Amino acid sequence: MNRREPLGVAVIGTGRMGADHVRRIDRVISGARVVAVADTDAERAKAVAATVDGCTAHTDPAAAMAAAGVDAVLIASPGPAHEAALLAAFERDLPVLCEKPLTPDAAGALRVMEAEQALGHRRVQVGFMRxxxxxxxxxxxxxxxxxxxxxxxxxxxxxxxxxxxxxxxxxxxxxxxxxxxxxxxxxxxxxxxxxxxxxxxxxxxxxxxxxxxxxxxxxxxxxxxxxxxxxxxxxxxxxxxxxxxxxxxxxxxxxxxxxxxxxxxxxxxxIAQDFTERFAQAYDDEVQAWVDSTRRGEVTGPGTWDGYAAAAVCEAGVRALEQGGRVDVALVDRPPLYR
Amino acid sequence: MNRREPLGVAVIGTGRMGADHVRRIDRVISGARVVAVADTDAERAKAVAATVDGCTAHTDPAAAMAAAGVDAVLIASPGPAHEAALLAAFERDLPVLCEKPLTPDAAGALRVMEAEQALGHRRVQVGFMRxxxxxxxxxxxxxxxxxxxxxxxxxxxxxxxxxxxxxxxxxxxxxxxxxxxxxxxxxxxxxxxxxxxxxxxxxxxxxxxxxxxxxxxxxxxxxxxxxxxxxxxxxxxxxxxxxxxxxxxxxxxxxxxxxxxxxxxxxxxxIAQDFTERFAQAYDDEVQAWVDSTRRGEVTGPGTWDGYAAAAVCEAGVRALEQGGRVDVALVDRPPLYR
Amino acid sequence: MNRREPLGVAVIGTGRMGADHVRRIDRVISGARVVAVADTDAERAKAVAATVDGCTAHTDPAAAMAAAGVDAVLIASPGPAHEAALLAAFERDLPVLCEKPLTPDAAGALRVMEAEQALGHRRVQVGFMRxxxxxxxxxxxxxxxxxxxxxxxxxxxxxxxxxxxxxxxxxxxxxxxxxxxxxxxxxxxxxxxxxxxxxxxxxxxxxxxxxxxxxxxxxxxxxxxxxxxxxxxxxxxxxxxxxxxxxxxxxxxxxxxxxxxxxxxxxxxxIAQDFTERFAQAYDDEVQAWVDSTRRGEVTGPGTWDGYAAAAVCEAGVRALEQGGRVDVALVDRPPLYR
Amino acid sequence: MNRREPLGVAVIGTGRMGADHVRRIDRVISGARVVAVADTDAERAKAVAATVDGCTAHTDPAAAMAAAGVDAVLIASPGPAHEAALLAAFERDLPVLCEKPLTPDAAGALRVMEAEQALGHRRVQVGFMRxxxxxxxxxxxxxxxxxxxxxxxxxxxxxxxxxxxxxxxxxxxxxxxxxxxxxxxxxxxxxxxxxxxxxxxxxxxxxxxxxxxxxxxxxxxxxxxxxxxxxxxxxxxxxxxxxxxxxxxxxxxxxxxxxxxxxxxxxxxxIAQDFTERFAQAYDDEVQAWVDSTRRGEVTGPGTWDGYAAAAVCEAGVRALEQGGRVDVALVDRPPLYR
Known part of the structure; x- marks a missing residue:
């Protein structure tokens, strides 16, 4: 499988960490969307769901996993709730990203391992993000x-x-x-x-x-x-x-x-050997910033005036290189649009 | 405007930089998709378009900009081609991210500035990614x-x-x-x-x-x-x-x-004051890696065995804390699924 | 007491460490001179003594301590020999710098402590040079x-x-x-x-x-x-x-x-606040180098030509500061004495 | 020549820099002693001379250079006074360490160079201490x-x-x-x-x-x-x-x-390869500190108690190495002499 459509994710737990993962999937990374969230606090679940187009809110993790379009589960509820949520995901044979700890104790982790082995294939990634x-x-x-x-x-x-x-x-x-x-x-x-x-x-x-x-x-x-x-x-x-x-x-x-x-x-x-190594993240952030501001209907970042000023200075610089000495840079008056 | 649907982008130029931007929009950042690409080398345009679902290939920048679903333009063609592409984007009043240089010379940049002022609003971000x-x-x-x-x-x-x-x-x-x-x-x-x-x-x-x-x-x-x-x-x-x-x-x-x-x-x-500051990128990369492997139908990263081993060691650690001295860690045999 | 004349030191042990201390007292630090050395290897003692004007060589530590002009003792023999040497120094009530370890075992160290207490005042510094x-x-x-x-x-x-x-x-x-x-x-x-x-x-x-x-x-x-x-x-x-x-x-x-x-x-x-803090050691090394070369009858280090060149460049620099632009530096031909 | 006796130095100028050089020659470095100082301020010259056994004070640089036992000259007077002092030293054919600048201007430096060439050999080191x-x-x-x-x-x-x-x-x-x-x-x-x-x-x-x-x-x-x-x-x-x-x-x-x-x-x-490289200065400072305190009739630095404590801890450490586990360290009561 190498699916083209975004992965539909159910996020279990919408506290600090869960809400941050919802934001991350919605606005930072590529290839996934949040289609359902669950939290024992119904209001919190609703508030987080409201930030994402087409996302439903639930109090029961299993209900969120059963929602339409769910392809995978991200568990960010408190540790003691992990075991039940993992077993519920296994029932639907859904892939899981489970925040650490897998379970608070070794005995619970052993039960999860047994259930996963019963499935016959691995389904769990644990959130050791280091x-x-x-x-x-x-x-x-x-x-x-x-x-x-x-x-x-x-x-x-x-x-x-x-x-x-x-x-x-x-x-x-x-x-x-x-x-x-x-x-x-x-x-x-x-x-x-x-x-x-x-x-x-x-x-x-x-x-x-x-x-x-x-x-x-x-x-x-x-x-x-x-x-x-x-x-x-x-x-x-x-x-x-x-x-x-x-x-x-x-x-x-x-x-x-x-x-x-x-x-x-x-x-x-x-020492980096190439600008793609040194500035990879800067390129990602630049294009993300452009997409975000464009979707908001705004223009931010360096604009046409900056492109012009750079061209004028470089022209003067090339003259300075060729003829020696100091070369003045003359810019047109800055038009009101660019002030 | 604060649109929910992804931004449809036409990428002009599919050389090293353009192809990298296509990859970035498709697989790294959130909120945009590439709907058309243009390159004077038709084969190169087609090859890059083929990596993205539903993306069309063109040899004429203006044709790419006219393709269905185009909301914005990213110009990554050689510098001398920028001015014409910018003016074509202005004709459709499309927002532009233009790789540096805006134009190779100050005179061209002035003409672009005049055209943008004629539109009456700013449309251009220049690619000074530093x-x-x-x-x-x-x-x-x-x-x-x-x-x-x-x-x-x-x-x-x-x-x-x-x-x-x-x-x-x-x-x-x-x-x-x-x-x-x-x-x-x-x-x-x-x-x-x-x-x-x-x-x-x-x-x-x-x-x-x-x-x-x-x-x-x-x-x-x-x-x-x-x-x-x-x-x-x-x-x-x-x-x-x-x-x-x-x-x-x-x-x-x-x-x-x-x-x-x-x-x-x-x-x-x-010194960072918080793990969200120190490890923000690690969380992004972790969830992106999980989404990517899940879409490929794979499980990568730390798994259930790792969650179990950590739980068992921490249990022993808490005992060592409470009773003093050295505490042995006993793990079950590693099941074949996790080898 | 605040004596003006140099301290006369007997160095016990002329192996690697002892010989280095002899060199240090003779050529690096101020206010002391080596007047006697002792080593069980008589040839080694003689060879080291020969590097210092008026220094006598001995095989018995106590004999070295009894030599004319001895005011203090530096013990750099192997650890097992320290206790006897310390007790010998105590007999003459001489101040001691004893290389580490004081003694190889705690029991020996206790005996030394008892002997020093019997003297009624402290006489020993141990060589923990960190x-x-x-x-x-x-x-x-x-x-x-x-x-x-x-x-x-x-x-x-x-x-x-x-x-x-x-x-x-x-x-x-x-x-x-x-x-x-x-x-x-x-x-x-x-x-x-x-x-x-x-x-x-x-x-x-x-x-x-x-x-x-x-x-x-x-x-x-x-x-x-x-x-x-x-x-x-x-x-x-x-x-x-x-x-x-x-x-x-x-x-x-x-x-x-x-x-x-x-x-x-x-x-x-x-960050240092002053050149005396940053360059204290450089001044010490400079003057030591001048003294050493002068005693050898040589002139080393920067000379008159260097002083002249600096003066000529600075004169040009002040002109450049005052009149702006680039000022050429003209030096006389370098005389043969300074080549 | 490779003289054994200390170099007799006349220090010209006893302001901040000159006084510091007097202290340096007297108490820090080896192989030289200050035998005369000169300063246009007679009181200042006397005050500095009084810090050194057998040092005479003068107001005329040439008189200081003519004092008994002078083998070399250190010039630390203000820059405009350097030329005359250098020429006076040349008259007696004395080696000179001259603080920077050699002279305030290139013309003066040229005259000094001519005079030195007339001597037929180099006599001057300039104080570029970097x-x-x-x-x-x-x-x-x-x-x-x-x-x-x-x-x-x-x-x-x-x-x-x-x-x-x-x-x-x-x-x-x-x-x-x-x-x-x-x-x-x-x-x-x-x-x-x-x-x-x-x-x-x-x-x-x-x-x-x-x-x-x-x-x-x-x-x-x-x-x-x-x-x-x-x-x-x-x-x-x-x-x-x-x-x-x-x-x-x-x-x-x-x-x-x-x-x-x-x-x-x-x-x-x-990375240093050896303790003599890493700790060379520490050894110099340790022995200097011992000589200084001993001349003052004091014992400073780590003493017998420290030597004993280290021996006792190391004994316990070797036992811990050999038998495993944690080994208590038992020290005798600290005697009053070492408190």
Whole structure:
């Protein structure tokens, strides 16, 4: 199959994350449209549905999945509701993108795995979005290339400005370090075999009773170590950093640079070789901005006057190149339309 | 107007840049579709049209613009063909995104401006895509904020690995420095009043007869200076850098970091405050990847096994947190479906 | 006391480190001179003594300490010889700079402490030279300032290109991590209360049987954690890095920058405020180079021709400033003396 | 000649720079001592002389040069006084380190050159201390190595927080850019053949009437360009940066890193290979600190307790390595002598 028509998606859960996915499918990405949403809060579901042409609102996830035109399901409801929603999607044999966690506990995840195996084919993608982050993707590619040799250790930092009021000490593991758990498994291509959690004296910036920061050590099936500083009330910013230490060098991401390596007596990064690499996103954003403003009936961005001014300056520049010295640029008066 | 249905776009020119825009509208961005393409090379037009459902191929730009469902025009033909295509679009009063240069010379640009003024409203956006690059956008926002005071100088570096065979010394100005001409005007909000071009002894890496590198000095209506190193055979990579020197500090982009400022005794950059800021693109890419693979009938990305493994590790982690010491992680055997 | 005459130093041990200290006292620093050296290898002692005017060579440390003009002792012999040398210095009540380790074991160190207490005053400085490294000094000053709040965790990396042939797994701790042990105590101002050592699968770049790398976790009396990656066969370079994570920010040193902080939404470093700060070392090196070459009867460095050329260019520059445009620089022919 | 005894130096001028050189020779570097100083301000000369054992004070430079034990002269008086002092030193055939500028004008420099040629041998080193700065030295070495190919352009930034009250527009050239004039000549190994000075609208942070910043373009005998941003009231810090653009790559210094290169698709820097390279200065500073405190009759720095604590922790660490798990560290009570 390689379908031409857009994928019809039912979005389950219209809280912060679900509503953002609806916006994303409707206005950012290509090839899909939201045809139904579901939320236990009927008003919230309706409000979100109203932002999309032809989208229906439901309170029952199964009803949303049964709506006309649904080809796939995106689950963004709270974790405890995931298992039921996944099983409902499996009943209709629909592909699913399920936000993390798959389920809050391993037992629930095992039941989901069994149900999916009963279907006989894979239907679920789990929302570990770091695997799609450009820096992580480059780090993974570098590890896969073998240039650095076998990975021995992975050092992770995960810092949030402040934790939400309901956050517990256990959630630093199950909600936050969960990302490093997947990143460790994915980057190293190994399972995790043991966990140790160390608790330094909490920061006075952390809420009373919260064990924050924590230092977590993951051991892997290949004999590697992955340590994680998790600090959810660091106060200064959101920072996700990773450094892989390999047999012949190290590579790190997340500190305001792109990927930085240590190798053979040199530290540093890659220089793009082409404007399509350096400015790919700028081209996407430019054309999206033009489409959006045109649909609104507006003209934004650089206009004809800017094109003219550039042409006039370049003409003067070419004269300056050819004859030497300084060449004045003369522009016509700026017409009212372009002021 | 705030139309719901996708914008129908005619793409004029299906060379490298035009074909890439067709792909972008079809598969990357949201809210538009390509309904017609035109190219003087009929075969090339047909080949590109065949990649998009319901897209027609033409050799005459005006015919493409007249095709059913065309709401807007994207011009990506060679520069000398722009003026005629723009005037044809004006005849139909269609909004246009015109790749740079607007026209190869100032005289042509003036004629386009006159025609647009005759329409009575603006219709043209010119493809100066640096205005949409995340780093330039941050630099512009910082200048607009006034934190650094008035800009005094702008230092630009523009380096390409190697120039194409047809490149002339004048094209270093009209084709390459053209970008810095617009960036200078946009960042400083001033017109350029004079140009000087200096020619150091050419690099031995440049083709015989090409004056490469060049050093260009732009003077502006506000008394600022903008200097440009243009070096199109630097050999080592594609690099676009800019540093604005203001009354109270400087800010630079393009050297492998994000925006770096010098201010009040400190150099450095911004730390994101939120995961939506840091990982916005990763979420977009994740959902796009899911939509794309689902439309192909495939499941890619992290799956149920990964969700289960993360749940099992986090459970062990929470136990390790609560009881202290090292806790083993026990996973079930990996079922064949997930191998 | 605030003595004017140079300090007379006996250097015990003239191996690599001892010989380097002799050179340092003789040719780099001010206010001291080497008057005696001792080494169990009499030839080596003589060879080193011969590089310094009036320096005597000995095989017995106590004899070197008894030599005429000895005011202080620098111990750079192998660790097992330290205790006896320290006690010999105490007999003469001489101040000592003792290379690390003070003694190879805690029991020996306790005996030295008892002997020093019997003297009734402190006589020993131990060679933990990281406390004198400019980056560590800045990190300590920042912690002391309280700007970042209380330290919670310290992450250390300690990497060597390759270990010497005699290196054992235990020496990664006692010889290498010993530096981080002191740095942790000094930076945090706390004692260490517990140690854990984790051993990932060794690198294939490490000698057979050597457990390299290791990951060490130090717990402190104030409830902080200090983790150390020690990797003595990393292959790519010598790297010592430290990041302190505090309640309101983090600070790190050692990755090719100076001190970098994360604080209040910004990452970055300090900009010097004055040329004396930025170029202090350059002035020291310049005058030292002049003194050294003058003592050799030579003139090196920039000379009169360079002073003349600078004056001529600056004269032209001032004319260019005043009259605008480009001003040629005319130099006299370069006289033979300056070629 | 390769003299053993310290060089006797007469320092001419005891203002800020001269007094600092006296301190440097007396307390920082090795192999020289100040035996005489001269200043037109007799009180100032006496005050400085009083800081050095056996140093005499004079008002006449020639008298200071004639004092007993003078082997060499360091001239740090104001620029207009340099010529006379140099000629006086030539009369006694004494080696001279002359602070920049050699003379304020080219004519004076020519007379000095003639006098030196009449001596028949070189006697003068001019105080262009950037040639001794570690970053410039590395940049020069990289250029000399030929790795980057021939230099084509040099971009310089020279920024001061604020200019002193007496600073004139011409002094931005003759006092500040003078450093880049020498750095350009030295780094490129070429003479400067023409100068252009551009004046953007002055910063509102500059004193009334001062043309600050300026942008200076130096052309060289080898066809290279060197541009200099000089901005002496930038407000935010003291910054000296240089980037050389060569045929096969670029290298820059001065932005808070060490030397950074762009080469063959990668940007980055060098990693030290050895602790003697990374910590050379720390060893010098450690031994100097020990000598200084010992001469004052004090013990500073890490002491016996620190040596003991490190030994005890390392013992526990080795046990932890060998037996696995967490090992407590037990320290004896800290004796009063070490509190």
């Amino acid at each position: 695997r799609y982050d450009a820096e992580y993707v480059k780090l993974k590619a570098l590890l896969t290339s073998g240039q650095l040799g076998r990975p021995l250790m992975l050092h992770n930092r995960h810092r949030n400005v402040a934790s939400p009021p309901f956050f517990t000490s256990a959630m630093l593991i199950s909600d936050s370090v969960a990302h490093e758990v997947d990143a460790t498994r994915w980057l190293l291509g190994q399972e995790i075999t043991a966990v140790t959690v160390l608790r330094p004296t909490p920061s006075s910036g952390a809420p009373e009773g919260l064990s924050d920061p924590q230092f977590v050590i993951l051991e892997t099936s290949g004999g590697a170590l992955s340590d994680v500083e998790i600090f959810v009330n660091c106060g200064f910013g959101y920072q996700v950093q990773a450094e892989v230490v390999c047999e012949r060098g190290t590579a790190r991401i997340g500190d305001g640079h792109a990927l930085i390596t240590n190798m053979a007596g040199r530290w540093g990064g890659i | 205005r949409y690059d995340a780093e330039y956008v941050k630099l512009k926002a910082l200048l607009t904020s006034g934190q650094l005071g008035r800009p005094l100088m702008l230092h630009n570096r523009h380096r390409n690995v190697a120039s194409p065979p047809f490149f002339t010394s004048a094209m270093l100005i009209s084709d390459s420095v053209a970008h810095e001409v617009d960036a200078t005007r946009w960042l400083l909000g001033q017109e350029i009043t004079a140009v000087t071009v200096l020619r150091p002894t050419p690099s031995s890496g440049a083709p015989e007869g090409l004056s490469d590198p060049q050093f260009v000095i732009l003077e502006t209506s506000g008394g600022a200076l903008s200097d440009v190193e243009i070096f199109v055979n630097c050999g080592f990579g594609y690099q676009v850098q800019a540093e604005v020197v203001c009354e109270r500090g400087t800010a630079r982009i393009g050297d492998g970091h994000a925006l770096i400022t010098n201010m009040a005794g400190r150099w450095g950059g911004i | 406390r004198y490294d400019a980056e560590y000094v800045k990190l300590k000053a920042l912690l002391t300032s309280g700007q970042l709040g209380r330290p919670l965790m310290l992450h250390n990396r300690h990497r060597n290109v390759a270990s010497p042939p005699f290196f054992t797994s235990a020496m990664l701790i006692s010889d290498s991590v010993a530096h981080e042990v002191d740095a942790t105590r000094w930076l945090l101002g706390q004692e260490i209360t517990a140690v854990t050592v984790l051993r990932p699968t060794p690198s294939s770049g490490a000698p057979e049987g050597l457990s390299d790398p290791q990951f060490v976790i130090l717990e402190t009396s104030g409830g902080a954690l200090s983790d150390v990656e020690i990797f003595v066969n990393c292959g790519f370079g010598y790297q010592v890095q430290a990041e302190v994570v505090c309640e309101r920010g983090t600070a790190r040193i050692g990755d090719g920058h100076a001190l970098i902080t994360n604080m209040a939404g910004r990452w970055g470093g300090i | 040639r001794y700065d570690a970053e410039y030295v590395k940049l020069k070495a990289l250029l000399t190595s030929g790795q980057l190919g021939r230099p084509l352009m040099l971009h310089n930034r020279h920024r001061n927080v604020a200019s002193p009250p007496f600073f004139t527009s011409a002094m931005l050239i003759s006092d500040s850019v003078a450093h880049e004039v020498d750095a350009t000549r030295w780094l490129l190994g070429q003479e400067i053949t023409a100068v252009t000075v551009l004046r953007p609208t002055p910063s509102s942070g500059a004193p009334e009437g001062l043309s600050d910043p300026q942008f200076v373009i130096l052309e060289t005998s080898g066809g290279a360009l060197s541009d200099v941003e000089i901005f002496v009231n930038c407000g935010f810090g003291y910054q000296v940066q240089a980037e050389v653009v060569c045929e096969r790559g670029t290298a820059r210094i001065g932005d808070g890193h060490a030397l950074i290169t762009n080469m063959a698709g990668r940007w980055g820097g060098i």
